[in-house]
Amino acid sequence: MSLLPKPNEIHIEGLNKSYAPQAAGDVHYIIQDVNLVVKGGEFFVLLGPSGCGKSTLLSLIAGFVSKTSGQVKVGEKEVERPGQDRAVVFQQADSSLFPWLTVRENVEFGLRMKRIPAVRRKEVSDRFISLVGLKGHENKFPRELSGGMKQRVQLARVLSNDPAILLMDEPFGALDAMTRRTMQRELVNIWRDTDKTVIFVTHDIQEALLLGGRIGIMSSGPASQITHVYEVPLGYPRDLTTPEFQRLYNQIQSHFDD
Numbered sequence: 001m002s003l004l005p006k007p008n009e010i011h012i013e014g015l016n017k018s019y020a021p022q023a024a025g026d027v028h029y030i031i032q033d034v035n036l037v038v039k040g041g042e043f044f045v046l047l048g049p050s051g052c053g054k055s056t057l058l059s060l061i062a063g064f065v066s067k068t069s070g071q072v073k074v075g076e077k078e079v080e081r082p083g084q085d086r087a088v089v090f091q092q093a094d095s096s097l098f099p100w101l102t103v104r105e106n107v108e109f110g111l112r113m114k115r116i117p118a119v120r121r122k123e124v125s126d127r128f129i130s131l132v133g134l135k136g137h138e139n140k141f142p143r144e145l146s147g148g149m150k151q152r153v154q155l156a157r158v159l160s161n162d163p164a165i166l167l168m169d170e171p172f173g174a175l176d177a178m179t180r181r182t183m184q185r186e187l188v189n190i191w192r193d194t195d196k197t198v199i200f201v202t203h204d205i206q207e208a209l210l211l212g213g214r215i216g217i218m219s220s221g222p223a224s225q226i227t228h229v230y231e232v233p234l235g236y237p238r239d240l241t242t243p244e245f246q247r248l249y250n251q252i253q254s255h256f257d258d
């Protein structure tokens, strides 16, 4: 048996991040001493109040921002830059879609880069465009879409690339309640069908409990940390009307009352 970490496992140790230039003796950390192991194939939710540093932590794992000190490893490798193994769904879809490409072209972009033949590209994009409920909108440009529709294009694109690790930053925040529930359900289905590691950021306790195998609670910033990690002892699909769900909800809520 190998003791090497799986390539879709994430190890974070003593991680510190300050955006300010380092002046001696005057360091303001956004996150400070974050420690976390996310196993390969796990669905991990990061839950915390607005501004605590969730997006910062996700960007550090994605390799978009550089750490101040500490360690972030994916598999055996220290994260230094973005990589094809880690796909990110951003909080704001506008920051990632190509405005000059149609919905279908946006979704197929990564496949085209990988030189996947057109017939196969179409199969994959058809599957994910219809999964996110955008059938019939394939030829529209991002400027012709609503915020929620753009967010769904982003999701379809990321899923088409079939990454080993999915980093999702409040991906459903801009969606109406009904679409949101559909997307939550589909995401769980896709995750269960594959061996993807998912790190999903939200500030919504109900969403965290509907999705996560484990939930990491981040304290409010500055110098935010992961203060508690909950195992969610519920199967899928989850029923938010059960007393057990409510009990877990209250338990997690109690971290944010003060």
Ligand SMILES: Nc1ncnc2c1ncn2[C@@H]1O[C@H](COP(=O)(O)OP(=O)(O)OP(=O)(O)O)[C@@H](O)[C@H]1O
Pocket (backbone or CB within 6 Å): 019, 030, 048, 049, 050, 051, 052, 053, 054, 055, 056, 057, 091, 203, 221
């Ligand atoms: N590029 C940056 N330069 C300087 N400060 C930043 C930068 N990005 C984030 N910050 C600061 O870091 C802190 C954490 O921000 P971050 O976006 O990580 O929080 P968050 O938990 O994702 O919040 P939200 O739930 O509102 O999205 C905030 O105080 C923010 O002002």
Ligand SMILES: [Mg+2]
Pocket (backbone or CB within 6 Å): 054, 055, 056, 091, 169
């Ligand atoms: Mg954020």
